[in-house]
Amino acid sequence: MSNSFLSNQEFNNSIELSILMPCLNEAETIAVCIEKAHSFLKVNKIIGEVVIADNGSTDGSQRIAEANGARVIHVKERGYGSALIDGIKATYGKYIIMGDADDSYDFTALTPFVEKLREGYDLVMGNRFRGGIKPGAMPPLHRYLGNPVLSGIGRLFFPSAIGDFHCGLRGFNREAMIKLNLKTTGMEFASEMVVKSTLHKLRISEVPTTLSPDGRTRPPHLRSWRDGWRHLRFLLIFSPRWLFLYPGLLLLLVGLVCLLALIPGPQTLGGVTFDIHTMLYASMAIIVGFQCVAFAIFSKVFAINNKIFPSDKRLESALSKITLERGIVLGLLLFLMSLMGSINAVMAWGKTSFSSLVPSITMRIAIPSVTLIVVGIQVFFNSFFLTFLASQKDE
Structure with a gap:
C-alpha cells in the first residue's frame, strides 16, 4: 500500500x-x-x-x-x-x-x-x-x-x-x-x-x-x-526434567533397591549371584543420581531467576521448605549415620585382632557408609549453592 x-x-x-x-x-x-x-x-x-x-x-x-x-x-x-x-x-x-x-x-x-x-x-x-x-x-x-x-x-x-x-x-x-x-x-x-x-x-x-x-x-x-x-x-x-531429573531419579531408585537388597547378603537371580561388587555400582548410581536431581533443581531455579523459564508454583512451594539450615542438618545427620557405620566396621575388624578382613562381610558395612558420607557432603554443599542461586534472582 x-x-x-x-x-x-x-x-x-x-x-x-x-x-x-x-x-x-x-x-x-x-x-x-x-x-x-x-x-x-x-x-x-x-x-x-x-x-x-x-x-x-x-x-x-x-x-x-x-x-x-x-x-x-x-x-x-x-x-x-x-x-x-x-x-x-x-x-x-x-x-x-x-x-x-x-x-x-x-x-x-x-x-x-x-x-x-x-x-x-x-x-x-x-x-x-x-x-x-x-x-x-x-x-x-x-x-x-x-x-x-x-x-x-x-x-x-x-x-x-x-x-x-x-x-x-x-x-x-x-x-x-x-x-x-x-x-x-x-x-x-x-x-x-x-x-x-x-x-x-x-x-x-x-x-x-x-x-x-x-x-x-x-x-x-x-x-x-x-x-x-x-x-x-x-x-x-531447555528440559532439565529429561536431561537431569528423570535419569537421576531412575539411578537413585535402581541404586537404592540394589543396595538395600544386598546388605543382608548375596542375592541370586536367574542363576546369577549379585554380591559386593554390585553394591559398589549401586552406590555409584545413588551418588550420581542424587547429583543429577540436584542439577535439575539448580537448572530450573537459574532459568526462572533469569526469566528463561516462567515461574513454577510447585517448585517455589517445594523450595520454600528446603532451607539452608534444614539442608545443613540433613547433611550432618547423613554424615553421622555414615560415621556410625564406619565405627561399626572398625569394631568388627577389632574383633579379629585387626587381622585380614573378609571383604564379603566388611564391605557390606563400608559401602553403605561411604555412600551416606558422600551424599551427606552433597546435601551440605548443595544447600549452600541452592541458597546462592535463589539469591541471584534477576529483577
Whole structure:
C-alpha cells in the first residue's frame, strides 16, 4: 500500500505486517521472493513492508533487494538466529511472517497465517508434512528421520502439539516474541522460538504449508548432522526434567533397591549371584543420581531467576521448605549415620585382632557408609549453592 500521503513515521506506525527474510548470498532467488511478498500485500490490501536481514552477503543480494523495494538490515554476527533476532527488532509491523529467501516457500500464500494472527494467536507455525512436500524439496534424511525425530522429542519434552518444529515459514506477534528474549544464533533458533513460546504459554496454532525445491544452484547453508545436533542439544538444555531429573531419579531408585537388597547378603537371580561388587555400582548410581536431581533443581531455579523459564508454583512451594539450615542438618545427620557405620566396621575388624578382613562381610558395612558420607557432603554443599542461586534472582 502506498505511503505517498503519509510521513515515514506515520507509515511505519501504520504497518500491520512485516515479511522478514534472512539472507546470505541469495542473489538467485531474492528478487522473486520479494516480488511475491509485495504481491501478497497488494492483493490483500495489507499495509506492510518487506525486510531483508542480510548476514554478510557477497553476491550482491543487498543491492537486488533494495532495487526490488525491500528494506535491508545489515547483521554483522553470522548465523540464522542472529539474522532473525536483529531482523525482528528492526521491523515495524504488529505481526511478522518470516520465511527463507530461497523460493522454497510461497510468499503469495500467507493468508492462513494472517488470519490466525488476527484471531489473536501469538505464534502460527507452518506444517510442511500437512501442507505437502514437493519431490526434491526435502532430503530423505530430513523428511523421514531428522524432522520427525526432533519434532517428536520436542513434543515429548514440552507440552506442545506442534507437528513441524523446524518449518522455516511462521508468523508471530512481534511484541510477544521480543518479550521471549530469544538468544540462539544458529539454526536451533527455530526450536527456541517454539520451546519458549510453549513454556510461556503463548497462543500457538499451526497451518498447512507447501515446501517446494529451492531455486538456488548452490548447496544450502544447512548442515544436517551439525545443525541436527544443535537442535537436540538445545532441547535437552531447555528440559532439565529429561536431561537431569528423570535419569537421576531412575539411578537413585535402581541404586537404592540394589543396595538395600544386598546388605543382608548375596542375592541370586536367574542363576546369577549379585554380591559386593554390585553394591559398589549401586552406590555409584545413588551418588550420581542424587547429583543429577540436584542439577535439575539448580537448572530450573537459574532459568526462572533469569526469566528463561516462567515461574513454577510447585517448585517455589517445594523450595520454600528446603532451607539452608534444614539442608545443613540433613547433611550432618547423613554424615553421622555414615560415621556410625564406619565405627561399626572398625569394631568388627577389632574383633579379629585387626587381622585380614573378609571383604564379603566388611564391605557390606563400608559401602553403605561411604555412600551416606558422600551424599551427606552433597546435601551440605548443595544447600549452600541452592541458597546462592535463589539469591541471584534477576529483577
